[in-house]
Amino acid sequence: MPSSIRSLFVSGICSLAIAWGAVAPAVAQDSARGLGDALSEWLGATQQQSQGDRRVPFGQQEVQLSYAPLVKAVGPAVVNVYASQTMAVRSPFADDPFFERFFGRQTMPPRVQSSLGSGVIVDPQGYVVTNYHVIRGATEVRVATSDGREFTSKILLKDESLDLAILKIDGAEPFPSAPLGDSDALEVGDLVLAIGNPFGVGQTTTSGIISALARTHIGVNDFGFFIQTDAAINPGNSGGGLINMAGQVIGINTAIYSQSGGSIGIGFAIPSNMVQAVVQAARDGRDYFERPFVGATFENVSPQIAEALGMTRPTGALVKSVMSDGPSAKAGLRPGDVVLAMNGAPIEHPDALGYRLATQPIGSAATLTVLSQGRERQLEIELARAPEGASNVEIIIDGRSPFAGAKVAAMSPRLAQRLNLRGDARGVAVIDVDRSSPAARFGLRPRDIVMEVNGVEIDTAEKLREVAGSDSRWWRFTIDRGGQVMNQVLRY
Template identity: 60%
Template sequence: MMQSFSPLVKATAPAVVNVYADRLVQRRSSPFAGDPFFEQFFGQRLPNRTERQSSLGSGVIIQSSGLVVTNNHVIKDADDIRIALADGREFNSRILLKDERLDLAVLQIEGEGPFPVIEFGDTDSIEVGDIVLAIGNPFGVGQTVTSGIVSALARNRVGVSDFGFFIQTDAAINPGNSGGALIDMNGRLIGINTAIFTRSGGSNGIGFATPANLVRAVVETAESGSDIFERPYIGATFETVTSDIAEALGLDHATGALISDVAADGPAAKAGLRAGDIILGFNGQPVEHPDALGYRLATTGVGATAELDVLGRKGRKTVKITLQAAPADDPRDRRTLEGENPFAGAVVSNITPRIADQLRLSPSLRGVIIIEVPRQSLASRYGFRPGDIISDVNGATITTVDGLAEVLKRGANFWRFEIIRDGRRIRQIIR
């Protein structure tokens, strides 16, 4: 008896495509280009050279109309994206949706179908040890199929994106495989190959794929016409359960998502959740860590009702919670700062629940955050970055955009301020 993966490959490989992304970049033709002193000395701006860079990745057709899923980092900043099918046909494509936090993008082939597709599988049904195939275009050598097993589930802290719930596999994945398909023995898509763990640049038998259940949720958002994947808002922040906490609460091992803060009027507060509670399960599925909870929320969607298995002060209980969209931002909260001050040119906003959720800040945090810093602005020259939280200016505590504008309007001979960046407080004085 001869065993072979050939029937699976013949059924699925035509739906795995090459993604070519071109972008224009400017390279300085002189080491002094961009230096204000030398530009003023020579009396003219030194010329820059424009170059076209190309990157190669993989993608998967999941709708016969030409919907393609790939990684966001494959098409990031691209001016032109082309799709090449296994049969040699090439098409232009356009971006329907991209999400940097999940490192996913949905493209639409600009050509007439029908196109070959791979159907979605259910990643909640796969187990460690299941045989899988990885299909992609490593190193640009052409379409390649490798086999392996599911090595682990619910992997987090991989460091390739903000997302932290990966399928780990030992199927050989190399550069160029990004965006390709991870399929099961039924020929169904169970993941999008996203990253590898390597020190040499090649495969070390540790690859990671984004689960198909999450990919399906992103695709459904794109099909609805939205270009933004909206995560449910729960109104709480979570921390990892340490071994000490687990031992103190009588848990066999460190697992779950520990609630560290709860917004006053959010869904979590309305459901009776409090700081110190630990979420152990979500709709019957285990919650291994806070990233696993984020994955369950994202795949459940806004408007659904979820059932949580919670360990509280009085023991375990079941809590039902309605998943909502984060409250919309008020345009009046956003403003471009003006005047003669270090913040001039920066776009700031009051910290709203939606912004706090996007930046993974405490839901109870209030204040003013920098949203944008134009390149030629004073704020850029002084080193401010998007995400900086302005907490104090000249001794005045900053809680709103209006309050910040009032302090800046008074003017000063020197500016003493404090910002919070990545959880660290930075104090500075500028004359």
């Protein structure tokens, strides 16, 4: 038999086998019906399924379909992001009296440090979404489009805890953009494309599926609600788009799990619904992403707690504490309650609740399904803005103290949210530090909380400025850094 006829014969047999594999159950269920009736019923079901959003490919023609139309539509909206940081270089002989006596004060040329990542234009006006770690510390950010054009850009908003940043391209012309989709509509097994610039080789597209949803504790950042995909994501893909089959951005690629540095099929993306909320904040002119405030803290439900509460499995967010006169207290939420769902969406853990809250606008209301004293009940809670506190003034400390050059402000729920610090922390938080200042030389960092200086409790920025202005050669102070309390003694 000629090879062409043999191939056609085998293809026909395979097609009949596939058809019979689907028809056989229908025939087995009712042997009284003929094969023609069962086949007609199956074809009708297949046609009805094909009109839905999801189905497996059937037949040789569908297997040969291409992703090229999607890439052509979305590819121009994926850009390269070049971030550069100018860093002052301190001479190793600086402040050396002997060296400066003979050679004078030497200055070192600044060093420029560069990083490369990807981004997605999500608005024709030039709004670009990328990762925070791509532009961290950058003094200049440039965006290069797929057609070879290059533009300067401005950082409108950045959030380290979410690992997201919003840029605005300098330019009046409309830019190619990709729409943001609904990440809550994703299901495990959905086909996706990852588009970015891995290793700086140029725009690259890889394909895969959604491997898992709502991944937490992957060690990337504080955000705990990632989309997992097996589409190849490599260094340089950070900030690129995860695209669904409708040509919508349903995630921003942010990290991979790898011991070698290359992709092994475990990549993570930030859901587009979270991205949409951050983009809207940038459009509204805010320089940081503000989350709704509910006035409560939550923790995981352990198997022991679930058993004690009569739950069939450990799930939900256990209410640890409730702030008096806060939105949660007004709604009737109490310590020991377990939040099981929000607006109908199940809550598996506190990170899921945090994600659901963050994607809702401030000023709106949310419906919580709560297990309280063995009974489920519905609570309506107001999603308010975090309170500022009694003193919200920001001060730059001057003089020659170890705090000179630091911008500080008294702790408040709103500042704690802005800096991603504990809401119950007390003291004065460091917002920013001048890199050439005494504060930077002595190791003071943003997000440090100054609690005490030379025996004086620090509760306002004005108090820290007053104590820092004293004429002292010895400095004893207590700092809370990431929950770890440190006591320092300096002679300066």
